[in-house]
Amino acid sequence: MALRVAEWRKLPTSLTELCINTTLRCGQSFRWRKSAEDEWSMALHERILSLRQDADHLHYRAIYPAVTSSLPTPPPSYAPSVASDEDDTLALIEHYFNLTPNLGQLYEQWAASDANFKKRAPKFTGVRILRQDAWEALIGFICSSNNNISRISGMVHNLCLHYGPLIGHIEDTPYHDFPRPEALTGPNVEAHLMKLGFGYRAKYIAKTARIVSEEKGLQWLENLSNPECPQFGVETKPAGELLEGGREGYRKAHEELLALHGVGPKVADCVCLFGLGWSESVPVDTHVWQIAQRDYKFGRGKHSSLTAATYVAVANHFRKLWGKEAGWAHSVLFTADLKAFSERVVAKTEVKEEKVVVKKEEDHVVIEDVLKEETTKRKRVKKEPEEERQILDVKEVVSRRSKRRKA
DNA sequence: TGAAAACCTCCATT
DNA sequence: AAATGGAGGTTTT
Secondary structure (H helix, E strand, O other), X not given: OOOEEOOOEEEEOOOOOOOHHHHOOOOOOOOOEEEEOOEEEEEEOOEEEEEEEOOXXXXXXXXXXXXXXXXXXXXXXXXXXHHHHHHHHHHHHHHHOOOOOOHHHHHHHHHHHOHHHHHHHHHOOOOOOOOOOHHHHHHHHHOOOOOOHHHHHHHHHHHHHHHOOEEEEEOOEEEEOOOOHHHHOOOOHHHHHHHOOOXXXXXXXXXXXXXXXXXXXXXXXXXXXXXXXXXXXXXXXXXXXXOOOOOHHHHHHHXXXXXXXXXXXXXXXXXXXXXXXXXXXXXXXXXHHHHHHHHOOOOOHHHOOOOHHHHHHHHHHHHHHHOOOHHHHHHHHHHHHOHHHHHHHHHHHHHHOOOOOOOOOOOOHHHHHHHHHHHHHHOOOOOOOOOOOOOOOHHHHHHHHHHHHHO
């Protein structure tokens, strides 16, 4: 296969503005994989994007699929130059990582208005909200109900493996783009996804794919985007003023998403925040609910349990406290509290070699400290499942099952 | 409007 | 070895 591998380029970035090692694993995206030591890769916009980060640069590289033989091969002189592709990839990265907002400044602002944020955030700098594709976010978060990050990632990878276009390989690992809605409208999708272990979410996904692709249209979904923060390649427009319940466009997007099967308030908020660019969206899951009870005096009186009314009250409280980018601040605290986050990193090295000390998973001084604490703490507790099997297909699922039954 | 149970699976824990 | 409960929820009673 004649792959076109662009060379590594770099973009100046500080770890307080962007820390990919945290951002790519805090549960907002599910497709990034480690392709090598300290290297993250994912298929995105018809290329495999690979990233590395050091103290002052984000290094990136794109691998493009072989030119299809049915297409006319341009003569060498007309072939697109590496440089012009590089420009596109840079623009893609700036878009995807949402690099325009000044994160350091935002952290300062949130710390100034919230003592709890000030206390917890310093160990989790560089957490940015990604601008993911709206459709991908929708399906990814439909998968997230009653579920954990590790399994969600496995499910999403499986979805791509079976329904998404193959872009290329890295070290024999296939990289598929996320399937478009039409790819998930076939008559057997639900049953197949069921077999792949999606559970009751299989029906939600099949239904949602039909409604989006045949009824409402993908454009409907993408038009729910924050106009200040549109899908890749779309022009920016002003988005109006912040109200208590969020801007008008955010409220509308949230409400319209609720019409889809498998989409409740929390999933709708995740899509708004991670896929539609609505920064004031604050998804309140059980974890955020714990934080609200522990640190923000919720959980008593009127709001003693997480009802629909409590959900809104919590989200509004955080919007009042943190302002327009409340969803960003929320993700910092969420990440700071994510046990799976530090556990998984430690577990990975522990499972493979009991004796090996924490390797250089961290490229971040601050995070290193956290990991060390976690290591010592975890030592006598237990081991966590590592995510060896991101890519399971039906056969593997079946064989694991039968194995277990026989055992 | 508010609880509670059901929904699928995987996994860790008894 | 088999049973139980929880996991970053939504839908239906």
